[in-house]
Amino acid sequence: MAVVRWRPMRDIAGFQEEVNRLFDEFFGRVPAEGRTAPTIWAPPVDIIEKQDALVVKAELPGMSKDDLKINIEDNVLTIRGEKKQEKEEEGAQYHLAERVYGVFQRSFTLPASIDPGKVKASYKDGVLVIEIPKKEEAKPKEIPIEVK
Template sequence: MALTRYNGMQENMPNSFSSMLDRFFNESVNSRNLTAFTPHVDACETERGFEIEAALPGVKKEDITIDFQEGKLTITGERRLEKKEEGRRYHMLETQYGSFSRTFYLPDNVNPDKIKAEFNDGILLVSIPKDEHKTMKRQITISSQGEKEGKADKKKEKTVAENGEAQKA
């Protein structure tokens, strides 16, 4: 008999032994795609930058790669299924295994040279600081077309006479 997770609904139970066998072989562990590991990620923005936190239980630090190129931060890695004992038959395998890749598009105001990553207790924390020069508020003065022409006219008005005094042309 196979172990199944109880969810309070008995509608999923097969009506006959034949349909139970069909279901068992159609949903068997061997037919599962073990390359569909997609880690759960939390991403947030703070005043100083962005933080990406990825849940990677069972993944080793050596199996994780983080790349940043052209505004894209990509986290790749692999969670391997390691067989611990021979002769073990799984009735249920809900843990995901395989290669994974997650890509995040970041704005232009980040500083890629100061990106840091920490890996503790199966949680990867990537800190992406904002570039202070790009995020600093600047006041821009507004000039009008008449002001530019007025300054040019004043320069033309000043000419130097032979005796060194300024005169109007």
């Protein structure tokens, strides 16, 4: 009987490649053969609470403000849009295509302390910033202490 040397790291690397392939297939990445596949994507978002407002920042590079819609209904903020795919050059062959395109929608439940009537939004350098002020009664108030 021949002695076969076991190399666990090679087995782990093969397993990792298989898991990566399954994830790419499931989440709609472009397969290695270069064929396009349907994509599902959601832009990364930060939600920051300040003393007087909630600030939502979403990374949306390559989009224009006309591609975006923002809505607040029943204290739910919804950001939706479409990142349009660039026209492919005729005769060009992609060796790698990782950028994502398509329609997205993100929704976030907001606290009751916000004032949806005073929302401001701006879009600069691929970052959407939505500032949602808090209601006056929700802002912390400093109470002076009297010395007697």
